[in-house]
Amino acid sequence: MTTSLLIQILRNPAGVTELNGIAWSQLINESRTANLLGKLFWILKQNKLEKFIPQYALNHLESEFKQHQLQKNQSVWELSKVFNISQKIDVPILVLKGAAYFYSDQNAGEGRTLSDIDLLVEKKNLKAMEAALFANGWISKEVDDYDEKYYREWSHEIPPLIHYKSGTVIDLHHNIFPVLRHLNPPVEPLFEHALQTEKCGTLHPHDMIIHSATHLFWEGEFDNGLRDLVDIQQLLQSHVVDQENGWQELATRACALNLGQPLFYALRYCKAILYLPVPKACFKLLRQENKSAMRIPAGYGLLIMDWLFLHVLKPAHSHCASSGDALARQLLYWRGHLIKMPGKVLLPHLLKKTIKSLRKQEEKKLPDLN
Amino acid sequence: MQPAETLGINIGYFKVHLETHSDEVLRWVKTLYSEFPRTDLQQDFHDFHIRISPPTQLRRFIRPQIQFYFNEHAPFVPLPRSQAVPMFEWGLNWCIANHAHQYLLFHAAGLAKNDTFVLLPAPPGSGKSTLTAALMLNGWQLYSDELVMIDLKHNQVHGLSRPINLKNNSIDLITNTFSNSVMSSKFHDTAKGTVALLKPTGYSVQNVLTKRPVTHILFPKFERDSHLQSKTLSKTDAFMDLIANSFNYLVLGNAGFQCATQLVDSAECLTMKYSNFSDAFRFFDKLAS
Numbered sequence: 001m002t003t004s005l006l007i008q009i010l011r012n013p014a015g016v017t018e019l020n021g022i023a024w025s026q027l028i029n030e031s032r033t034a035n036l037l038g039k040l041f042w043i044l045k046q047n048k049l050e051k052f053i054p055q056y057a058l059n060h061l062e063s064e065f066k067q068h069q070l071q072k073n074q075s076v077w078e079l080s081k082v083f084n085i086s087q088k089i090d091v092p093i094l095v096l097k098g099a100a101y102f103y104s105d106q107n108a109g110e111g112r113t114l115s116d117i118d119l120l121v122e123k124k125n126l127k128a129m130e131a132a133l134f135a136n137g138w139i140s141k142e143v144d145d146y147d148e149k150y151y152r153e154w155s156h157e158i159p160p161l162i163h164y165k166s167g168t169v170i171d172l173h174h175n176i177f178p179v180l181r182h183l184n185p186p187v188e189p190l191f192e193h194a195l196q197t198e199k200c201g202t203l204h205p206h207d208m209i210i211h212s213a214t215h216l217f218w219e220g221e222f223d224n225g226l227r228d229l230v231d232i233q234q235l236l237q238s239h240v241v242d243q244e245n246g247w248q249e250l251a252t253r254a255c256a257l258n259l260g261q262p263l264f265y266a267l268r269y270c271k272a273i274l275y276l277p278v279p280k281a282c283f284k285l286l287r288q289e290n291k292s293a294m295r296i297p298a299g300y301g302l303l304i305m306d307w308l309f310l311h312v313l314k315p316a317h318s319h320c321a322s323s324g325d326a327l328a329r330q331l332l333y334w335r336g337h338l339i340k341m342p343g344k345v346l347l348p349h350l351l352k353k354t355i356k357s358l359r360k361q362e363e364k365k366l367p368d369l370n
Numbered sequence: 371m372q373p374a375e376t377l378g379i380n381i382g383y384f385k386v387h388l389e390t391h392s393d394e395v396l397r398w399v400k401t402l403y404s405e406f407p408r409t410d411l412q413q414d415f416h417d418f419h420i421r422i423s424p425p426t427q428l429r430r431f432i433r434p435q436i437q438f439y440f441n442e443h444a445p446f447v448p449l450p451r452s453q454a455v456p457m458f459e460w461g462l463n464w465c466i467a468n469h470a471h472q473y474l475l476f477h478a479a480g481l482a483k484n485d486t487f488v489l490l491p492a493p494p495g496s497g498k499s500t501l502t503a504a505l506m507l508n509g510w511q512l513y514s515d516e517l518v519m520i521d522l523k524h525n526q527v528h529g530l531s532r533p534i535n536l537k538n539n540s541i542d543l544i545t546n547t548f549s550n551s552v553m554s555s556k557f558h559d560t561a562k563g564t565v566a567l568l569k570p571t572g573y574s575v576q577n578v579l580t581k582r583p584v585t586h587i588l589f590p591k592f593e594r595d596s597h598l599q600s601k602t603l604s605k606t607d608a609f610m611d612l613i614a615n616s617f618n619y620l621v622l623g624n625a626g627f628q629c630a631t632q633l634v635d636s637a638e639c640l641t642m643k644y645s646n647f648s649d650a651f652r653f654f655d656k657l658a659s
Contacts (some may be wrong), residue, residue: 021415029441055395056415070621
């Protein structure tokens with residue numbers, strides 16, 4: 001498989017001291033494609049390699065980092081408004097993923113960009129929180145009846161809410177994974193374990209890792225796959241690697257939430273792709289403790305999963321493309337759907353979606369005929 | 371479809387890597403950018419990797435289209451193939467406006483003569499490009515027609531002497547008035563009507579690396595049959611009007627504020643109403659004397 005220059009630098013940041021002009025072009029391009037340009041800059045700064053970055057590359061790294069900082073400031077400001085709203089109606093609320101990394105100043109948030117703010121409430125509070133956000137200017141994006149039903153009944157979130165003035169998008173979740181297959185963990189333990197500062201709630205760092213792993217390895221979309229893997233790596237470095245019993249507690253927690261399998265994959269590929277030293281005992285423990293219906297594959301099964309994931313957990317740039325990429329992406333997309341929905345729901349859903357998209361194309365064509 | 375060809379162009383402060391299947395793009399880019407040096411495709415760092423090619427969908431057989439790819443991703447919808455050349459220019463502007471935050475970037479024109487540098491911020495339709503083209507062909511050095519870049523460290527303008535995008539009636543007006551103009555063919559039915567690209571003067575391109583402080587900030591307005599009128603603009607109004615024309619003022623935060631205030635403080639700020647070139651030339655040459 002062709003190696004990505006970005007992945008080589010993520011493994012060994014000091015490698016940038018060896019790069020010539022054309023290699024810097026390649027590194028910047030791959031990083032931009034993978035949404036990791038700001039992150040790369042932060043990593044190089046952390047490793048005191050800034051002085052080895054030639055001015056022409058520094059311009060692009062700094063440009064991206066400035067955009068990240070603006071986004072971080074804006075998101076944190078928007079979140080403070082959201083927390084005021086939730087406090088007023090006395091609904092506990094947790095921030096998830098990128099916005100949570102920003103809000104709690106995680107290394108994982110440094111240099112990162114995001115497209116929306118993900119929030120988690122308990123299902124019993126969903127209606128109240130939705131109404132309160134609505135009253136404060138977040139309105140639902142237009143979706144048709146079928147999508148509305150899909151979101152409300154089968155998904156773990158409601159249709160995205162967009163602020164009429166600032167344009168900020170909020171995804172309001174009542175679970176961290178679609179509810180249909182009953183693979184989803186109960187939400188109460190996440191709230192019990194959460195970190196509550198004065199106003200803000202975020203998941204416990206272990207739960208952040210497990211949630212990010214679940215999102216990455218069960219959802220079936222890998223546009224930001226490598227970026228999400230780097231998030232997980234950085235959370236592990238901050239909260240697990242140097243902690244006594246850190247690995248053991250993390251693995252035990254994941255299994256208790258029935259999410260041992262996605263954590264297993266996350267650790268496996270953090271090790272294989274980013275060379276994060278994960279102790280063997282941790283993998284062993286995950287295998288032992290995993291009682292979930294989602295088994296951890298071994299032998300040939302695991303070889304197949306390696307083939308699939310190693311094809312998609314890299315920048316989607318022609319520099320590092322190899323044959324099989326498109327097939328792996330397609331197969332994992334289907335796998336994601338199968339994890340989310342049982343076959344008897346999935347087939348009619350896909351049929352409905354296909355008909356809808358064909359009809360939409362037909363509508364788009366109409367003006368051309370006039 | 372012909373095989374793709376790759377060009378590397380050094381436009382002064384950026385190196386552009388252009389790959390295209392369109393012979394029209396190749397022909398016009400080679401002509402309009404002929405004064406700029408080529409880059410070494412095997413060695414050099416390139417800031418922007420651009421590809422101008424038909425989109426991948428099957429519908430290209432039904433109606434020929436062209437797509438702009440930046441770093442292999444298409445940020446815009448495809449356009450009819452006849453608009454490939456302006457699409458390259460607009461796309462390159464977009465690349466710079468979104469990815470060059472080492473500069474405070476203005477939607478503006480910029481021209482210099484002697485020790486004078488005039489920054490012309492103006493919304494579309496104010497006759498800015500026509501005036502810029504005329505001044506350039508009358509001996510002023512073109513710094514930019516669309517995008518003025520102020521470097522944040524020294525508050526100086528860095529040149530970007532790329533072709534000037536002329537629209538509709540301006541095209542014939544410039545061609546007929548200035549015998550020294552080199553113009554591309556006309557591209558019809560674009561979002562901006564008919565457009566054509568005017569080649570920058572050799573003098574502008576050869577001096578592209580000369581940095582300059584801004585001496586004048588001038589808001590021009592073309593008004594038919596009017597006498598030339600110019601007024602001093604208050605620093606506060608100039609500041610507000612200036613940042614309203616910035617692409618990345620918000621991204622830069624405090625650095626952008628510092629840069630914009632210093633620009634306004636150290637430059638003479640004016641408005642100008644004009645209806646013909648000869649009045650405008652006299653006015654500008656007075657600024658430069």
